[in-house]
Amino acid sequence: MVNASRVQITVLRGREHERREIRDLLATRAGGALLLHGEPGAGRTALLAYAHRHADGRTLLAGTGVPDEAPLPYAGLQRLLDPVLDRAAALPERQRQVLRRALAGEGCPEADRLALSMAVLGLLAAVTRDRPLLCTMDDVDLGDTPTARTVAFVARRLRHLPVTLLLTAGSDIGAAGIPHRRLLPLDDHDSHALLADRRPGPRPPAPVLAALATIADGNPQALVDLADTLTPGQWHGQEPLPSAPPPDGGLARAYRSLLARLPGDTRCVLLLAALAADAAPGTLARAPGSTGGTPVPVEAATLAGAVRAVGNSVAALTPVEAAGLVRVDPQGDVIFPRPLARSMVQATASLAERRAAHLLLAGALDASGHRLRRALHRAAAADGPDPALAVELERAAASGEDGWDTAATALSRAADLSDDPVRAATRRVTAARYAWSAGQPDRARALLSALPSAPAAPADLLAAPPAASAAAAVTGGADLLRGEMQLRCGPPAVALPTLMAAATALAGTDRTTALVALVRAGEAICFSGDQYRYAEVARRVAALRRDGDPPPAELMTALVAGVAATLRGEHGQGGPLLRRAVVLGGRLTNAVVSPTALTGAAVAGLLVAVDAAAHRLADRAVDLARSRGELSVLPRAFELRAMAEYWLGRHDAAVESCRDGLRVARATGQHTCAGVHLGLLAVLAAVRADRAACLRQVAEIGDTAAPDSRPYALAQWALAVLDLVDGRYADAADRLTALARPGTGRGQVLVQVMATPHLVEAAVHVGRHAQARAALAVFDRWAGSTASPSRRALSARCHALLAPRGSVEAEEQFRTALRLHPADAATFERARTELLFGRDLRRSRRPRDARDHLHRARQTFTLLGAQVWAEQATTELRAAGESVGAPDRPAEQLLTGQQLRIAHLVASGATNREVATQMFLSTRTVDHHLRNIFHRLGIRSRTELARVLG
Known part of the structure; x- marks a missing residue:
């Protein structure tokens, strides 16, 4: 018997509800029980320790179910009650004798079970005469069954005794009538905090924390095992992370103990199910937002075939189904509700057991219908190089039909089975490319890090040009992938030298892929704000161009040449090239086109202001990337679609595209793309004068965006629009002017051009007409080279603002703008023009003429839900002598x-x-x-x- 006292409370992350329940039970003078159940490593024992620390002077009895004593009836009860058996003298004689015989190993006849249970209850009541009692039994299901049954009986009858009984088990089987709570996985916040607690010092990068939380699947013991075994390089993101908790950690030991108690046929079928799940179609992350916590199904036919081969049946899984490790649905499919359980079943099996199981699964699969999965199982059982099997894996994975993550696994294994170093390196680079397509940049980096510093190639390149070409292709392909991930996931400026090196390595062996590298280098330049460097990219692309190039290659060369001319302000030269890229993109069929080619054509469409065509191309890129499972392309495709929707005046649609793009970017680790989407969302919120939403998006960008970068420029544009709404015109003009420095090629020139209407409006209000005219001259050269009525309408509006107030020139320019604004699109910008025109007329003492424009502006803003702008129009109407109340109109007037x-x-x-x-x-x-x-x-x-x- 132990008298508990208060001790220093250690940190226990998560489990707030469970801790509160424990404290409430301990705080009441009445009795109560609680069963905590969950998977191994969920923290059941830690919660009992928490209860011990909060016992506050209660008498403490603590027991644990011991698997070795499970065959001994009442062994657990004897260990629990031994400290207080001296109080048994207070029991009635018959109860005392039944208790003594049971605890002495003489058993308890069925007829005496009630007397024994009442004896235990009476013994606990006797203990409480001195002080309240806290009684805990850890892993009650692992010990002997009679003890568990007796303790459950007592737990249901504590209402009138000052006894708190806490039990833990793997499941809630046998807990009828006992309050119980299942321990759920920790959320990301608590997972990150637990990792930081375990490794004091600087926190690892956010991607490392996120990856570790995914690997551990919210299991506290898995998090502890990972934190304890990671190298400093892994902890700080400099080395690849493991794919599962360590096989010799605490969680693995718990699973080994659990599995060791199962029948042999159950363990066999469970291992087959765990290995079959690796290649099951349901495991593939084909959609944005999927996580490692998705239940993993096992195809019934495959498993059944392998199970029959060893003379078992899926019914052998009944014990683990009862324990909650798996579910078997009516169709016979086996589902692992927690992928971590599947990983630990595999990790705790011996190498020989895994190989045998893989061979059984390979034999159960049809070679034609499940070619890749069959080859993967054969490869998992292979020992040493097997070139023929490596070729089979490579060919089976090429289509990506089983998902790019499965294809990455196949190519990685094919590399392991290769006997040629250059061929192995080629396959490893392809595996990394597949992993990147699946939205797994960390896995792709790990595969690239496994490459030798330079793929093996003969020293005499002239004597063996094929080997030299292959080595160069490997180097170039690896650099291209590294650069692309740096562009999407990190500071774009870091990606530029990597991409240029990739283009150099590929130029002599794969001209089309070299062009892809240069297109990506151009994106890096534009994203980082170093447009003056684009000329070098254009020069190298021109050197690679050939007459008769296939359409995808011609599209890329036209795009780069057109962008270069546009950045130089030579729109007459760049416009035809960009329009050619748009036409080529529209002609490409799905059989030959890639989402990357479509996004390039969409960029060209935005630069020449063919917004509808750009939207079609970007939307097609989104659909194609989704259907092919190419998650790495989706954020960029969503970005371009949102930009086209902005120019088309479909602001609500643009917001949805940005939200979709942001979700995928975050799920796939594309932090640069996430910043761009946050910036676009901030601009869209600011344009609609939604201050709270705008500031929230800008705050999320935070200090991660470097000055001159695209996300930084978009954030500044959004803040400038808020300044404009609030009448801080000088601040707005300063922000927008600082976006780029004409003549130097630095800064975000394209963003500044897009924001020119806001810049002109702000500059005019504070009398900076020269500044406004300089910005408008750049905008006019671009808008004038397009056939876009909406761009010309914005130009006319800017010229109207620059003209003397109330002048004939101002009125003509405003009317030109209203004539050019498309009637079926960009209604928000038309309403802004109506508001500015009405304001100009009212201030020129023409209130009667102003009212019609202000009424139309107010009506449109109200329909669009732009309340702040509607209020500004209302204010102007009142200043023009109109009595205006709040709009109160039927649905027929509010809807199209x-x-x-x-x-x-x-x-x-x-x-x-x-x-x-x-x-x-x-x-x-x-x-x-x-x-x-x-x-x-x-x-x-x-x-x-x-x-x-x-």
């Missing part, structure tokens, strides 16, 4: 014709899919319109919509 028809169909009970079919629209388009309908009507549900429409 198409929106009104959709609203009536939905209100009548039609689903989004039914509306899409009836109106010949996509379901996504209907979803988009319905969100806008809810926003404009100020409602949140279909029920409210039906009520509004009567």
Whole structure:
């Protein structure tokens, strides 16, 4: 018997609800019980230790279920009660005798079980005469069954005794009538905190913390094992991380102990299920936002075939299904609810057991229908080089039909099985490319880090040019991939020398891939704000150009040459080249096109202001990347689609594209792309005068964006628009002027050109007409080279602002702008022009003429939900002598014709899919319109919509 006292409380991350329940139980004078259950390593024992530290003078009895004593009835009960058996004298004689016989190993007849249980309850009551009691039993399910049954009986009858009974087990089986709580995985925040607690000192980079949290799957013991075994290089992100917790850690020991108690046929079938899950289609991360916590299914037919080969059946999994390690659905599919359990089943098996299981699974798979999965199982059982199997893996993985992550595994294993160093290095680079396509940059970096410093090649290159070419191709391919990941995931300026080196290495062996490297180098230049360096990229692309190039190569050369001319301000030369790139992109069929080619054509379309074509190309790139599972391309494709939607005036759609792009960028570690999406979201929020949303996005960008970088420029543009809304015109002009430095080729020239209408408006208000005219001259040279009415409308509006207030020139330019604004798009910019024109007329003492423009502006802003701008129009109307109240109009006036028809169909009970079919629209388009309908009507549900429409 131990008298518990308060001790220093150690940190226990997460488990707030469980700790609160324990404290509440200990705080009450009445009795109560709680069963904590969960997977191995979930922290059950740590919570019992937490209870011990908070016992506050209670008598403490603590026991543990011991697997070695499981065959001995009441062995666990004897160990638990031994400190207080001297109190048994207070029990009735029969109860005392039954208790003594049971604890002495003489057993307990069925007829005496109730008497024994009542004796234990009475013994605990006797102990509480001095002080309240805390009784804990860890791993109650691992010890002998009679003890577990007796303790459960007692746990249900503590209401009137000052006894707190805490139990832990792997599952809640046998816990009927006992309050219980399952220990869920820790969230990312608590996982990161636990890792930092375990390794004091500087925290590792955020990607390392995120990767470790994913590997551990929220399991506290897995996190501890990882933190204790990582090298300093791994901890600081300089070396590849392991793919699973260590096989000799605490979690692995717990799983070995658990599995050792299972029947042999159960262990065999469980290992087969765990290994079959590696190649199951359901394990592939084909969609944005998927995580390592997704349940892992095992194809029933494959597993059943392998199980039959050893004379077992899936029914052998009943014990582990009862323990919660797996689920078997009615179709026979085996599902691992926690992927970590699958990993530990594999890790704790012997090499011989794993090889035998892989061979059984390979034999159960059809060679034609499951070519890659069959080859992967054969490769996992191989011992030593096997060139023929390596070729089979390479060919089977090429299509990517089983997912790029599975293809990466196949090529990595093919490299291990290769007997030619250069061939092995080539396959490893391809594996890294596949991993990157799957959105796994850390895995791709780990594969590249396994390459030798220089692939083996003959010293005499002239004597063996094929070997030299192969070595150069490996080096160039590896540098291209490194540079692309640096561009998307880190500071773009770091990527430039890597990409230029890749182009050099590839120029003599693979001209098309060398062009890809140079296109990426150009992106790095534009993202980092060093446009003056683009000329070198253009020169090298021109040197690689050949007459009769295939369309993808011609598209890239036209794009780079067009961008270079545009950055020089030579729009007459650059425009035709960029339009040619747009045309080529539109002609490419899905059989030969890549999402990368489509994004290049979309860039060209935005630069020559063919917004609808740019949107089609970017949208096609999104759909193609999704269908092929190429997650690495999606953030860039979403960015370009959002930009096209911005220019088309579809601000709500642009926000959705940015949110989708941001989600994928974060899930795939593309921090640069995430910053761009945050910047675009900030601009979109600022344009709509949504201050809170804008500042939130800018704060998320924080100090991670370098000055002159694209995210930094977008953030500054957004803040400048807020300055403009609030009347801080000088601040707005200063921010926008600082975005780029014309004549030096530094800064974000393209962002500054896009922001020119805001710059001119701000500069004019503070009398900086020269500054405004200089910026407008650059904008006019670009807008004038396009056929875009919307760009010319913005130019005319800027010229109107620069003209003397109330002058004929100002009025003509405003009317030109209104004539050029497309009637079916960019309605927000038309409303802004109406507001500025009405303000100019009102200040020129023409209030009657101003009112029509201000009314139209107010109406449009109200329809678009741009409340701040609507209020500005209202203020101007009142200044013009109009008495204006809050808008209160029926839905017919607030919705467009198409929106009104959709609203009536939905209100009548039609689903989004039914509306899409009836109106010949996509379901996504209907979803988009319905969100806008809810926003404009100020409602949140279909029920409210039906009520509004009567």
